Amino acid sequence: MAFMGRGRVCKFCEDRSLNIDYKNVKLIRKYVNDQGKIIPGRVTGTCSSHQRKLTGAIKRARNIALLSYTGNEFSG
Amino acid sequence: MRYYETLYIVHPDYEDARLDEMKNTVNERVKEHGAEIVNSYVWGKRRLAYAVDKLRYGTYMILQYSVREPFVDELNSWMELQKQILAYLTTKLDDAPVIREESNGRESSGEGPEQLEKMKEVKEV
Numbered sequence: 001m002a003f004m005g006r007g008r009v010c011k012f013c014e015d016r017s018l019n020i021d022y023k024n025v026k027l028i029r030k031y032v033n034d035q036g037k038i039i040p041g042r043v044t045g046t047c048s049s050h051q052r053k054l055t056g057a058i059k060r061a062r063n064i065a066l067l068s069y070t071g072n073e074f075s076g
Numbered sequence: 077m078r079y080y081e082t083l084y085i086v087h088p089d090y091e092d093a094r095l096d097e098m099k100n101t102v103n104e105r106v107k108e109h110g111a112e113i114v115n116s117y118v119w120g121k122r123r124l125a126y127a128v129d130k131l132r133y134g135t136y137m138i139l140q141y142s143v144r145e146p147f148v149d150e151l152n153s154w155m156e157l158q159k160q161i162l163a164y165l166t167t168k169l170d171d172a173p174v175i176r177e178e179s180n181g182r183e184s185s186g187e188g189p190e191q192l193e194k195m196k197e198v199k200e201v
Contacts, residue, residue, distance in 0.1 A: 022167070023083070063163075063165055064085065064164075070126075
């Protein structure tokens with residue numbers, strides 16, 4: 001869903017009602033990989049301004065334990 | 077006039093009465109700095125992405141307020157001293173927050189109930 005083929009459009013530009021919020025974990029989780037790393041905008045198609053907001057939101061979510069810094073830590 | 081949001085995590089074993097008490101303490105603290113509270117509620121109990129103070133779960137509380145003179149540093153240093161608060165995060169809001177209607181004090185924001193069910197499973201195992 002987050003990863004579209006070539007010629008993709010920024011998901012947040014397409015749908016203006018979609019707010020980037022650090023509390024919306026379901027949405028933000030799509031933009032980090034299994035290791036918890038932020039996926040670059042060139043892969044997801046997110047435009048630079050939205051990617052910036054997204055990065056900020058991911059970092060906030062990590063800070064407050066909504067997102068992991070390193071992937072699934074409790075999987076074991 | 078700026079709007080701020082403080083999200084803080086309290087101990088997962090706290091029941092409604094203690095959560096209310098905690099909420100009131102924080103609210104009072106914020107009011108002392110001349111802030112006007114817009115929303116203050118329990119967001120819900122969630123599984124933490126990583127252990128905080130060796131705890132795997134936490135109850136998230138949301139506080140939204142407006143204030144003329146920011147006091148984030150003072151609030152942070154106070155929060156740091158509170159044993160009951162595991163973690164906190166204050167952010168500036170772009171727009172005025174929507175005033176939340178008091179239903180039963182608990183919000184089921186999408187993942188809420190699912191999270192609780194997962195928790196039960198874990199406890200049983």
